[in-house]
Amino acid sequence: xxxxxxxxxxxxxxxxxxxxxxxxxxxxxxxxxxxxxxxxxxxxxxxxxxxxxxxxxxxxxxxxxxxxxxxxxxxxxxxxxxxxxxxxxxxxxxxxxxxxxxxxxxxxxxxxxxxxxxxxxxxxxxxxxxxxxxxxxxxxxxxxxxxxxxxxxxxxxxxxxxxxxxxxxxxxxxxxxxxxxxxxxxxxxxxxxxxxxxxxxxxxxxxxxxxxxxxxxxxxxxxxxxxxxxxxxxxxxxxxxxxxxxxxxxxxxxxxxxxxxxxxxxxxxxxxxxxxxxxxxxxxxxxxxxxxxxxxxxxxxxxxxxxxx
Amino acid sequence: xxxxxxxxxxxxxxxxxxxxxxxxxxxxxxxxxxxxxxxxxxxxxxxxxxxxxxxxxxxxxxxxxxxxxxxxxxxxxxxxxxxxxxxxxxxxxxxxxxxxxxxxxxxxxxxxxxxxxxxxxxxxxxxxxxxxxxxxxxxxxxxxxxxxxxxxxxxxxxxxxxxxxxxxxxxxxxxxxxxxxxxxxxxxxxxxxxxxxxxxxxxxxxxxxxxxxxxxxxxxxxxxxxxxxxxxxxxxxxxxxxxxxxxxxxxxxxxxxxxxxxxxxxxxxx
Numbered sequence: 001x002x003x004x005x006x007x008x009x010x011x012x013x014x015x016x017x018x019x020x021x022x023x024x025x026x027x028x029x030x031x032x033x034x035x036x037x038x039x040x041x042x043x044x045x046x047x048x049x050x051x052x053x054x055x056x057x058x059x060x061x062x063x064x065x066x067x068x069x070x071x072x073x074x075x076x077x078x079x080x081x082x083x084x085x086x087x088x089x090x091x092x093x094x095x096x097x098x099x100x101x102x103x104x105x106x107x108x109x110x111x112x113x114x115x116x117x118x119x120x121x122x123x124x125x126x127x128x129x130x131x132x133x134x135x136x137x138x139x140x141x142x143x144x145x146x147x148x149x150x151x152x153x154x155x156x157x158x159x160x161x162x163x164x165x166x167x168x169x170x171x172x173x174x175x176x177x178x179x180x181x182x183x184x185x186x187x188x189x190x191x192x193x194x195x196x197x198x199x200x201x202x203x204x205x206x207x208x209x210x211x212x213x214x215x216x217x218x219x220x221x222x223x224x225x226x227x228x229x230x231x232x233x234x235x236x237x238x239x240x241x242x243x244x245x246x247x248x249x250x251x252x253x254x255x256x257x258x259x260x261x262x263x264x265x266x267x268x269x270x271x272x273x274x275x276x277x278x279x280x281x282x283x284x285x286x287x288x289x290x291x292x293x294x295x296x297x298x299x300x301x302x303x304x305x306x307x308x309x
Numbered sequence: 310x311x312x313x314x315x316x317x318x319x320x321x322x323x324x325x326x327x328x329x330x331x332x333x334x335x336x337x338x339x340x341x342x343x344x345x346x347x348x349x350x351x352x353x354x355x356x357x358x359x360x361x362x363x364x365x366x367x368x369x370x371x372x373x374x375x376x377x378x379x380x381x382x383x384x385x386x387x388x389x390x391x392x393x394x395x396x397x398x399x400x401x402x403x404x405x406x407x408x409x410x411x412x413x414x415x416x417x418x419x420x421x422x423x424x425x426x427x428x429x430x431x432x433x434x435x436x437x438x439x440x441x442x443x444x445x446x447x448x449x450x451x452x453x454x455x456x457x458x459x460x461x462x463x464x465x466x467x468x469x470x471x472x473x474x475x476x477x478x479x480x481x482x483x484x485x486x487x488x489x490x491x492x493x494x495x496x497x498x499x500x501x502x503x504x505x506x507x508x509x510x511x512x513x514x515x516x517x518x519x520x521x522x523x524x525x526x527x528x529x530x531x532x533x534x535x536x537x538x539x540x541x542x543x544x545x546x547x548x549x550x551x552x553x554x555x556x557x558x559x560x561x562x563x564x565x566x567x568x569x570x571x572x573x574x575x576x577x578x579x
Binding site for chain 2: 029032033035036037039040041043044045046047048049050051052054055106110113114116117119120121122123124125126127128129130131132133134135137140141142144145149150151154185188189190193194197200201216217231232234235238239242246248249266267270271274280284287290291294295298299302
């Protein structure tokens with residue numbers, strides 16, 4: 001109670017009027033809520049939202065870093081008539097679907113499976129290690145595996161399957177598919193851990209009751225575990241949508257978006273326009289479009305969940 | 310019985326598939342630079358990884374970088390988890406008007422593409438004197454890691470029965486006491502998980518490291534590792550792998566240590 005009395009000092013005249021105590025109460029409640037919410041909201045607005053708005057403003061200019069001229073929405077018009085932009089958008093959609101299917105589903109399956117075998121913790125560690133590895137090591141590793149005289153092609157040749165050898169990173173859409181697999185290797189550990197946290201919230205009694213009713217194996221998984229995991233599934237799927245739409249690192253490190261611009265995602269297009277071609281206004285326009293796409297996708301997925309309790 | 314065998318086989322299969330690339334990283338970190346041919350090895354070329362590690366540490370400031378990053382990752386993740394738990398508590402338990410607005414106000418932090426605000430952020434940091442300071446790095450890492458931690462903690466707190474909060478209120482607990490006594494202990498595994506995730510995120514960040522820092526006593530480890538492979542780095546891939554392996558030890562250890570908190574005693578079958 002000590003803390004309530006310290007925050008009560010603000011509305012001094014609370015006890016005079018008839019409706020005053022009520023207002024004092026409301027004030028105090030607003031203070032409490034503000035105190036809990038303010039640090040998070042303030043940091044995000046100042047450090048993330050404001051810089052983004054600066055970029056959004058810049059998208060209205062023809063800006064090459066030296067001189068800039070107001071051109072309204074011309075950058076956006078140019079964007080939507082650019083065939084490279086269409087390809088980039090298509091790749092981004094591939095990434096969203098691919099990472100929704102693979103790391104999310106595999107993470108769920110591995111989380112449940114490793115819970116039911118004795119040495120599951122060893123397997124979990126093996127799956128999590130790639131997530132903990134740094135980006136520079138990962139990039140080198142996949143170059144090792146995928147380059148034309150790399151480990152995968154060597155192995156295929158040595159077991160007599162030389163006919164299956166590919167230039168993995170040089171052809172679209174194979175390069176995008178291969179990079180999605182590489183991401184799956186790295187990201188599955190993260191979704192697995194989130195599902196493990198979710199599994200803990202399932203009351204043991206629920207499982208016992210289901211088992212008494214004869215639910216086992218797949219049935220237990222599908223009709224008891226999956227519905228109970230819903231709050232964590234929302235987190236994993238929500239993050240997967242956002243992160244896949246923003247895919248940058250692995251593509252930049254493995255193909256630089258190439259050959260040409262074939263494997264570019266929206267984030268790479270934006271980066272190339274801004275930092276390689278110094279078309280700051282145009283790059284800013286791409287980033288605004290990307291943000292709108294990510295926001296719209298998240299909203300479509302989360303709008304019901306965000307208000308539900 | 311049959312399903313037991315199937316499960317075991319599946320888990321073995323998954324482990325092997327995941328282990329093969331990891332194996333390549335480790336083996337090739339042992340290759341002496343002179344013997345490196347450009348194509349990867351499947352077996353150790355020597356037993357000596359120390360030379361590669363020493364090269365990595367002396368060519369680039371990997372040691373100092375790790376120390377800097379340890380501060381950012383430990384402190385930054387802890388602050389972010391605390392702030393996000395407060396906000397998550399506010400939107401799930403406290404009587405906030407329009408919780409959806411606050412949810413999106415914080416969640417939007419995950420939506421914005423990183424590359425978008427790098428250049429305005431750099432300008433802002435340069436103007437306010439935060440550029441190339443440890444405070445500046447810590448600040449952006451905290452801000453970057455709040456939204457995801459908030460999302461996880463909020464969704465976990467939604468599974469806490471409302472009756473608990475009402476009971477605590479009847480006992481005369483104020484919000485802070487309720488938060489500390491009731492909800493924080495219940496959300497322990499979610500808080501730990503978000504801490505581990507955000508620690509790892511900060512630890513592995515490269516983009517902000519190379520954009521917002523310059524001096525050796527500020528620059529995080531991934532930025533120093535990038536110097537190894539950068540234009541003026543003469544070290545070969547084995548040295549980079551050795552450096553990256555050493556730099557990954559803390560995060561791997563963290564996952565290993567915290568693993569038992571994620572899975573306590575829950576047995577789904579038999």
